[in-house]
Amino acid sequence: MEQIQNQTTTEAVEKRYSMAELRALSGGSITRFHLSTH
Helix, strand or coil: HHHHHHHHHHHHHHHHHCCCCCCHHHHHHHHHHHHCCC
């Protein structure tokens, strides 16, 4: 049970983090971040 909760929490945090970064970064920075992720 705890593992599932931790996974869900981690996913939620990652999604929030991504949204915050996308908001903070400009279009060019988002492209660079996206490319560096892959």
